[in-house]
Amino acid sequence: MTGFLVPEHYVFQAPSNVDMNVASIIWGISLAAGLFTASKARKQTWGVYKRTGGINMYIVMIWVSWLSNSIIGILSWLYLWGTIETSFWIFFFLLLTWIFQIHSIIQIIINRIALLMRDRKTVRRMQIGCAILLSIINVSVFCIWIPARLQISSTFVHINEIWDRMEKAIFCLIDASLNLYFVYLVRSRLISNGLTKYSRLFKFNLFMIAVSMSLDIILIGVMSLGQGFIYVQFHPLVYMLKLHIELNMADLIGKIVKSEQNGSSYPSSGNKRSGGKSLGGIRGTNANGGAGGGTQTGNNGPDPRGFRMATLITANRDFDGGAAGPANGAGKPMGGIQKTTEVHHVIDEDNESRTSSTTELQKDYAMV
Secondary structure (H helix, E strand, C coil): CCCCCCCCCCCCCCCCHHHHHHHHHHHHHHHHHHHHHHHHHHHHHHHHHHHHCCCCHHHHHHHHHHHHHHHHHHHHHHHHHCCCCCCHHHHHHHHHHHHHHHHHHHHHHHHHHHCCCCCHHHHHHHHHHHHHHHHHHHHHHHHHHHHHHCCCCHHHHHHHHHHHHHHHHHHHHHHHHHHHHHHHHHHHHCHHHCCHHHHHHHHHHHHHHHHHHHHHHHHHHHHHCCCCCCHHHHHHHHHHHHHHHHHHHHHHHHHHHCCCCCCECCCCCCCHHHCCCCCCCCCCECCCCCECCCEEEEEEEECCCCEEEEEEEEECCCHHHCCCCCECCCCCECCCEEEEEEEEEECCCCCEEEEEEEEECCCCCCCC
16 A cells, blocks of 8 residues: 555455445435435525525534535545545545534534523533533544554554444434433423423424434444444434434424414413403514514413413524524624513503513524
8 A cells, every 4th residue: 555654564455345335325325315405404594695695603514514424425435436545644534524524513403502591601611512522532533543544553443443432422422412401491491381382393302312313323333334434434424314403403493483373372361351462472573673583472371369471482583594683782682582471460450560571592593
């Protein structure tokens, strides 16, 4: 072998016909998944561009993830086919694109979590913490995986067989933990307030967690397949499917939040003492203060003490692409989902006193 930094004792393990058939089938499925994902990403990109005249970090991460998946699929197949010879550079560029692949999908998930988190500093800590943890793992893989693939020594090969599986298990746990935390936020901040239409999001996310973890387990399993490099061809398929899941999740959230259903997730109160005033209906605001996206209203109905509570979840019109919403008191955008809880104390038929408190669930869906 004459490749860069390839030792003289290197032994190339040529893939068998079965290995190449498996790799080719997987790459073909990856290409198909990539086309569907690119189509959905294009729609979201165009939607954001029409509203804002530009793109945001959410869109950037989508295309970074898509490109890295596509590049890994091409490089790994060409290497297995024999078009690209073994060298330090092929392994280096595979790991380089793998870094973008891993970081982008994790930050997209955190971006979704940020929608329901009130404290932006906590979101930032989560983003930085995951980035640091993943970077440490990335550095370790560079130091172990490349020497192992170049067969520098049997020690590196043995360590890589263990660590390569461990780091993929760690990624699986990080992915699952972030998604479970998002499910917890949906359950505790939306559904628990009676906003039952978010049950669709809750159930869909639970199903997608099972699918995502299954993909990670399959990826770990195929590491023992063939001559030891075939599993690299599975990487772009697994993470392309994960990206497609995230795009579908964004679409679902946008549809639920902006659904113009004139009604309530709670039973209608029908309170005559309040003059028949209903808290149901659709309400929203955009960046200019005009009518925007839909509002989901939950109405507890009156109780014997003359109190009535209502919870409203409001989304501005630019939700699904992450454009900024209405400004808060400090002049900063308040996009994403906002929660308003209104408590009505009914005094008599014509006179009622009201207090209201508004909690911002989070800034912008595309804020990263």
